[in-house]
Amino acid sequence: MMNKMKEGVDVLKHVCPVCKDEVSENLGQHIKKVHGVNEFSKAVLKAKEKGMRDPEIGVLFNITFRELEKIITEVYGINISVLKKPKKIKGWVPIDFKEATTTVWSFKQRGNWATHDGRYRGNWSPYIPRNVILKYSQPGEVVLDYFVGGGTTAVEAKLLGRKCIARDINPAAIGLTKENLKFACYQKYPIYEPEVSVGDATDLSDIANNSIDLICAHPPYAGIINYSSKVEGDLSKLDIDEFLRRMAKVAKRSYDVLKPGGKCAILIGDTRKKKHVIPIGFQTINVFLNAGFKLKELVIKRQHNCKTTGFWYAKSIKYNFLLLAHEYLPIFEKPKSSVVSSLKERAGDYKMVVPALEKPLLKRKLDELETTTVWILPEKDFEERLNKNVIDRYSERKGYSIISFICYSNNETKFIEETKNRGKRLLFIKSAFLANNPSQSKVEFYLKKIKEIINWDLPKITKGGFIVIQTQDVRIDGYVEPLAKRFVDSICPDSLWLKEIVVITQEGQNSYTDTTEKRLKITHQYLLVYEKKDRSEYV
Numbered sequence: 001m002m003n004k005m006k007e008g009v010d011v012l013k014h015v016c017p018v019c020k021d022e023v024s025e026n027l028g029q030h031i032k033k034v035h036g037v038n039e040f041s042k043a044v045l046k047a048k049e050k051g052m053r054d055p056e057i058g059v060l061f062n063i064t065f066r067e068l069e070k071i072i073t074e075v076y077g078i079n080i081s082v083l084k085k086p087k088k089i090k091g092w093v094p095i096d097f098k099e100a101t102t103t104v105w106s107f108k109q110r111g112n113w114a115t116h117d118g119r120y121r122g123n124w125s126p127y128i129p130r131n132v133i134l135k136y137s138q139p140g141e142v143v144l145d146y147f148v149g150g151g152t153t154a155v156e157a158k159l160l161g162r163k164c165i166a167r168d169i170n171p172a173a174i175g176l177t178k179e180n181l182k183f184a185c186y187q188k189y190p191i192y193e194p195e196v197s198v199g200d201a202t203d204l205s206d207i208a209n210n211s212i213d214l215i216c217a218h219p220p221y222a223g224i225i226n227y228s229s230k231v232e233g234d235l236s237k238l239d240i241d242e243f244l245r246r247m248a249k250v251a252k253r254s255y256d257v258l259k260p261g262g263k264c265a266i267l268i269g270d271t272r273k274k275k276h277v278i279p280i281g282f283q284t285i286n287v288f289l290n291a292g293f294k295l296k297e298l299v300i301k302r303q304h305n306c307k308t309t310g311f312w313y314a315k316s317i318k319y320n321f322l323l324l325a326h327e328y329l330p331i332f333e334k335p336k337s338s339v340v341s342s343l344k345e346r347a348g349d350y351k352m353v354v355p356a357l358e359k360p361l362l363k364r365k366l367d368e369l370e371t372t373t374v375w376i377l378p379e380k381d382f383e384e385r386l387n388k389n390v391i392d393r394y395s396e397r398k399g400y401s402i403i404s405f406i407c408y409s410n411n412e413t414k415f416i417e418e419t420k421n422r423g424k425r426l427l428f429i430k431s432a433f434l435a436n437n438p439s440q441s442k443v444e445f446y447l448k449k450i451k452e453i454i455n456w457d458l459p460k461i462t463k464g465g466f467i468v469i470q471t472q473d474v475r476i477d478g479y480v481e482p483l484a485k486r487f488v489d490s491i492c493p494d495s496l497w498l499k500e501i502v503v504i505t506q507e508g509q510n511s512y513t514d515t516t517e518k519r520l521k522i523t524h525q526y527l528l529v530y531e532k533k534d535r536s537e538y539v
């Protein structure tokens with residue numbers, strides 16, 4: 001299709017696959033102009049079927065990745081990355097599999113045992129449902145995935161001897177799931193063939209109440225990937241507000257069909273709009289909490305397909321934003337009985353100390369700093385490295401204040417302030433102190449105090465300046481109190497944008513292997529980065 005030509009100078013010429021003429025203009029433009037859009041789509045698909053890589057197709061036909069996905073989705077009915085099934089089964093179990101024991105899950109290899117492959121665009125790594133199914137269900141119990149896509153959860157349920165109800169709104173996805181379930185293998189568990197059918201997750205009326213042991217599902221995130229071109233009810237076509245409204249229905253019906261004590265694991269990520277983060281993850285957690293669920297765990301799933309080179313990397317440096325590199329996997333529980341709040345203590349016994357400290361400012365260029373939303377820092381100088389990253393990235397050498405909360409004992413909390421150049425560009429509130437001794441009253445005090453500090457300090461921050469809050473999830477009475485989410489829910493003065501949600505963790509901490517502990521060890525914290533708006537941007 002492609003020839004190099006001509007006297008002296010190398011000019012790229014292409015042979016048009018339709019008329020066989022040699023064309024020196026862009027091949028895509030030529031086919032569209034001379035032969036029409038249908039021939040253009042056919043030519044693109046043919047290149048894809050031959051195994052040409054997406055970036056090469058992009059250059060050859062002058063189309064974006066989105067346009068390519070659209071052509072494939074329209075013709076095949078689903079969004080698939082490889083048109084011919086390349087699969088030869090290499091094994092039935094993951095090699096060296098260890099169950100996750102901490103709240104940060106990271107699978108560098110996505111997993112290609114059994115019939116799993118990356119063909120269905122946006123499918124999740126089989127390590128996720130495998131971990132969830134092993135932790136929260138027993139052989140013979142019923143697992144429901146109502147967003148089953150290419151069938152990853154159903155395949156894992158079958159391999160692990162669980163019964164499975166697998167649904168998806170898209171008939172073509174259900175076809176792919178059925179294809180992926182066509183296997184028989186020797187295994188230590190009894191085999192239950194999953195019940196696979198087309199269905200809408202917002203309507204589970206044919207599933208009996210209190211009949212499901214575990215829900216394990218991965219919704220489309222409000223238009224980030226399009227999963228179909230014409231399927232009515234496909235949530236991937238909705239804007240965020242409508243997506244959340246539909247997810248509220250899903251949550252309500254999930255609550256009804258789960259047995260009391262049953263778990264519901266939902267993988268969900270954030271998105272970015274105009275360089276600011278839209279916290280779809282925390283908003284979706286709210287939707288499930290509002291339906292009556294309790295939060296049993298909040299896992300951070302690292303993403304490894306996030307490129308630190310190329311177009312987005314260059315943009316992220318230019319506009320000072322981080323590449324999204326994590327998703328949330330909240331594990332909800334339908335409580336066995338209604339849980340009584342333990343709010344007995346009064347939030348009175350706290351002191352505050354405000355000495356001013358000086359600290360050297362380390363100057364580094366932005367491109368030497370962490371570039372994604374997951375920062376993994378060495379244990380040895382964790383706090384120091386963290387401070388440097390925050391100060392360098394967000395103070396822009398125009399001054400900063402750090403306020404650190406410290407908890408000395410059960411009922412004594414202090415905060416210390418250190419300031420460099422009062423004409424503040426950055427207010428950094430370091431407040432991971434609740435980990436040792438959390439209680440509901442301390443949480444409420446802490447949230448209130450930090451909001452007061454923000455309200456007090458906000459006028460002193462220059463426009464375009466930043467407020468950064470370091471915080472972490474804590475466990476109270478067996479459930480997770482997601483403090484970062486609580487802040488995001490409650491800090492929304494007209495004058496602040498939520499710019500980033502960063503996850504921070506220590507190197508090596510996530511290889512923690514004590515599997516006797518049923519609960520996951522919380523090994524991550526968060527940085528919530530707010531940017532002060534210009535007056536013209538106030539709502």
Ligand SMILES: C[S@@+](CC[C@H](N)C(=O)[O-])C[C@H]1O[C@@H](n2cnc3c(N)ncnc32)[C@H](O)[C@@H]1O
Binds near residue numbers: 149153202233
């Ligand atoms: C992120 S994908 C799931 C991928 C799946 N975990 C896998 O590994 O293949 C989301 C799926 O939700 C489906 N979907 C969208 N709206 C739906 C709805 N209302 N009911 C059921 N499925 C829906 C899409 O067709 C898509 O297959």
